Amino acid sequence: MSGIGIQNATKLFGKTQALKGISIDIRDGEFMVLLGPSGCGKTTLLRCVAGLERLDGGNVRIGERDVTDLAPRHRNIAMVFQSYAVFPHMTVAGNIGFGLRMHRVPKAQVDTRVREGAELLGLSPFLERYPAQLSGGQRQRVAVARALVMDAPVLLMDEPLSNLDALLRLQARADLKRLHKEVKRTTIYVTHDQVEAMSMGDRIAVMREGSIEQIGAPMDIYDNPASQFVGGFIGSPPMNFLRGAVRDGNFAGEGFSVPMSRPRVDLQGREIVLGVRAEHITIGADGVPARVLVVEPLGSHALVTALVGKTAVKVQAPIDVGVRPDQAINLRFDEATVRWMDAGTGAAVQH
Amino acid sequence: MNARVLDRTLIYGIAVLLAVWVLIPFYIIAISAFTPQAKIFDYPKPLIPTTFSTETMQFFVDARGVIPSVLNSVLVAVFTIVFGLALGTPAGYALARFHFRGREAFQVIVLATKMFPIAILSIPLAVTFLQLGLYDNLVSVALVHTAMALPFIILVTGGVFVAVSHELEEAAQTLGCSRWGAFLRVALPLALPGLAAAAIFTFVVSWNEVFAATILTLRTRTLPAQVLAGLGTSPLGFKFAGGLFMALPAVVFIFMIRRYLINLWGSR
């Protein structure tokens, strides 16, 4: 019923092109994450859906309606802002009920829905307090409650967790995910935090410089990044990249050579980049020679940084791996998970 | 340790000395205005008054034209506040919210008018107002006062709206307000204390202004115009009472807006 369709959206700020012709289709009830570094246009895109910014080209559809030229209040959306934008001159109850009052919902009904909304987010004891008397986490929940009680089919969230401290963020992330399962609104969620994106999104749209680099389910994007940029942005640690060329069944670069069991005729002679995730590299008796730089024990596992030729590579090793800095080791890449990218464009090469 | 104490003493010593320099004339005008008529020419006068009387103040208040001129002053100030806020608030809001072409040019205009000797323009204005039948009219005085206060109002309201996050208005818009509705329900209530400060400062500007008020009126005098016109002829006691009368409200009002004073003259 209320999917969102964005077609060929463009937006200019002066001479810089903030959105370069973006198209996405978001299904009804889907949780779509817009992920990217700051300045990639993700917030601009969200604001264009909200109607807070005007598109310079293209159109936005919510449900069956073209809303490109509608004011925010006519779009049937609810939004949670990065700063929460909780009104300081109204109580928690006043804040949560604000949108309902603006839509002339009868008073008794407003009260009921405010109480329900507060209940949903654990704000019931604070209804008569002013925002200045609340903690950051509580204010964030007021902003979410205020958006949810609107019963708008579309929920927009602009980095709603970025102002919370790390521990609270973990809790709030789980809460938001639970809420989405309960209320099933079509959601667009903007973040620069790839962990948030991975854990919450039904799908993720990775954005870069005003364009969408890749759209897909989190694990799909994680396993098959469409480009070097996506592989480097998603995952912690980011994907490892080695630059080189395929010659005589080997992938060889500056100071290293990786044997290939399955010859790839299509890659022969090309300047390419090998991408491999830290957990797909094992330290063993044979393989590509490397020199350990740093060992970081992280509790569940150890992160080993080693030099392959001149490139630093991160390896996820068992916590009892027992290597020391400067030690010479051998690395084996899990060939099934290795991805190849064009060295010039960074785009993944189909396999 | 000793050097520190010396340092402290020096700082407070100078601070108190400067404060005394600022406050002494207030003390003297107060004891002068409350000296009984008969003792005004006593000499030498004691620095700590022995008699206290409201006789001089009473004489001033009862003098012809004083009460009407006070009312006129208040009216002009109120008109000025209404005109000034009506014109200046939108401009301050625009400066705070938009990055439009010509923004810098507008700021230069505001700055230039802040320094421009507008009162001097009352002379040609008086001729124009005479032709238009607006001479000797409180509204015309208020118009000149508005021009004098407007740059300050724009600066203060601009600062006030910058302090009210734009996201609050956007949130209101996503919750069902029009742009105007969001301004009325969210930005305006939050800006109110700052706007009140701007209004108070406008009052002080208007209440204190002499030149335009004197040039532009003949019979409908404001208080300063009334006092100025009578300077040559009125007795000392009348002047002292008038001085105190003009100074007091302004001092009280400046106290009310002390937090905003630095914005008025300092920043852009």
Place this chain on the structure above:
Amino acid sequence: MRARAEHVLPFTLLLPSVAFLALLIVIPMFQALLLAFVAEKGGFTLEHFQQMFGDVNFGDAWRNTLLLLLLIVPLQLVLALAMALLVNSRFRGYGFFLYIYAIPLAISDLAAGILWLAVFTERGYLNSALQSAGVIQQPILFLSFENFPGILSAIVIAESWRATAIVLLILVAGLQLIPRDYFEAADLFGADRIRRTIHVVLPLLRPSLQSALIIRTIFAFQTFAVVFALAGRNMPVLAGEAYVWYAGNRNEHLAATYAVLLLGLTACVTVIYLRVLGLREAEVQR
């Protein structure tokens, strides 16, 4: 359509104030020029200027205005700088003292003149104090037309007392823009307070000092009510002459000629300051 409305909105909001200022500044300015340069029977004339230059009071008014300016402006800058630096040292209770120093901001030049009249008048409190202390036997006639230095000092004191507050606020605002690090850095390098002030604070405060200087100089040309309150007509000044010619002598042409002169002086001072001090627009805006 709506996109265009968004672009127009800021200009719509600015238009009323710009139009109003234009109406109340540009039009009277032309009117002033007309009154000053057009003869009663029509046609361009310098007659009003000749009349102004030839007036008995013109020379005195001109001299007095300049004299007041040269005495008042530096005095105010020094006084305000002392107050501002003191306040900026953030000693305990500095906010209270800042407020006290700012109080005269609320006082009109007329009221300031009357306040100091109570001090300087023949049987006023200064003479009373001096006599009680045995310094003088007879009251001094500070404000007599025969005592020019007396009148001048009284006016300089009253006007400095009043308008120092404006300079103070400009300087305090300027000092606030200087990061506190600068002061601490200066401490680290062993600069004592005076050297720190000269080598670190003053250069950083230059833009504020300059705009204070311009604003005060321009306002000094408009000095008139404080002079009237203390000296009556014994001490003509330019703005006072404009007032007298208009309100007293009912000659709007000559009054407007004085107004044009004052406008011209204002423009000259601004240009000279901008040139001499090498001020850039960005600095004026501070």
